[in-house]
Amino acid sequence: MNALLPGEPFDENAKPMTAASERPPAVEVLSAEKVFSNGTRGLAPIDLSIADGEFLTLIGPSGCGKSTLLKLIANLLEPSDGRLLWWRGDFAQVGQEGRHLAFVFQEPTLMPWARVEANVRLPLELADMPRAKADPLVKDAIARVGLSAFARHYPRQLSGGMKMRASIARALVTSPNLLLMDEPFGALDEFTRNKLDDDLVRLWWERKLTTIFVTHSIYEAVFLSTRIIVMAANPGRIFRTMTIDQPQPRDQGFRDSPKFAAYCRELSTWLAEASLPSTGAAS
Numbered sequence: 001m002n003a004l005l006p007g008e009p010f011d012e013n014a015k016p017m018t019a020a021s022e023r024p025p026a027v028e029v030l031s032a033e034k035v036f037s038n039g040t041r042g043l044a045p046i047d048l049s050i051a052d053g054e055f056l057t058l059i060g061p062s063g064c065g066k067s068t069l070l071k072l073i074a075n076l077l078e079p080s081d082g083r084l085l086w087w088r089g090d091f092a093q094v095g096q097e098g099r100h101l102a103f104v105f106q107e108p109t110l111m112p113w114a115r116v117e118a119n120v121r122l123p124l125e126l127a128d129m130p131r132a133k134a135d136p137l138v139k140d141a142i143a144r145v146g147l148s149a150f151a152r153h154y155p156r157q158l159s160g161g162m163k164m165r166a167s168i169a170r171a172l173v174t175s176p177n178l179l180l181m182d183e184p185f186g187a188l189d190e191f192t193r194n195k196l197d198d199d200l201v202r203l204w205w206e207r208k209l210t211t212i213f214v215t216h217s218i219y220e221a222v223f224l225s226t227r228i229i230v231m232a233a234n235p236g237r238i239f240r241t242m243t244i245d246q247p248q249p250r251d252q253g254f255r256d257s258p259k260f261a262a263y264c265r266e267l268s269t270w271l272a273e274a275s276l277p278s279t280g281a282a283s
């Protein structure tokens with residue numbers, strides 16, 4: 001499956017807005033587990049419901065199954081047992097209804113020989129969208145990530161943060177209903193990461209785009225998320241859940257607040273507990 005499937009441009013007026021509680025969950029993970037072909041139990045049965053419009057972050061020690069869970073949600077992997085629903089339907093049905101998801105990986109994976117605008121246009125081209133229809137969408141997606149002045153640049157002319165912005169624009173150009181991000185800013189310095197986090201919060205807030213994000217950073221998780229799932233390993237499972245019930249969209253003021261520090265302290269303690277060998281060895 002190609003995770004970057006094109007769709008119609010986001011149109012707030014297309015359907016009357018319904019309250020979050022009335023909308024079906026974006027994703028339901030129903031006792032889904034994953035045993036790999038070599039016998040490794042990547043995930044114990046997981047039950048998780050992700051509300052439409054939520055910003056959910058998965059965090060936990062290495063090997064606790066964050067990427068595996070994200071790939072199940074992306075339908076890039078099949079569960080060994082249990083199942084998943086997307087907006088109360090199976091994956092094929094969701095595609096037929098014009099809903100789709102986009103996946104942003106840790107590496108920006110841009111085509112080095114193509115300019116930013118061509119890289120961003122790629123998923124629309126793959127869907128045979130005519131240039132006249134694609135071009136305004138490409139322009140808008142590039143503007144949303146603040147790269148308008150660099151649309152004609154090649155990837156080698158961009159910094160690491162700018163490459164990641166281009167990669168996010170390529171995901172947004174398809175107007176996804178669900179955005180999956182696997183440690184997208186993990187390779188960036190902290191200043192650049194904070195800047196991208198600020199912009200991601202704004203993008204998420206503008207579009208109310210359901211986002212599932214994987215990170216190793218406590219600060220990033222607390223800053224971005226409406227809910228954080230702390231996972232533990234051997235086998236991968238949900239250890240604890242933290243709700244970050246703070247005003248949106250967040251900015252530096254939240255980072256500087258005592259509440260932010262308190263959330264980070266608590267999350268740090270939970271992560272330490274989730275990483276204990278005794279916790280990791282539990283079934």
Ligand SMILES: Nc1ncnc2c1ncn2[C@@H]1O[C@H](COP(=O)(O)OP(=O)(O)OP(=O)(O)O)[C@@H](O)[C@H]1O
Nearest residue numbers: 036038040042061062063064065066067068069236
């Ligand atoms: N294709 C695979 N075949 C066999 N085992 C796998 C495969 N992919 C992942 N695993 C195992 O499943 C477990 C969960 O891996 P996963 O990559 O999901 O963890 P993670 O939390 O994302 O780790 P990290 O933070 O290091 O990226 C690990 O024990 C890993 O070795």
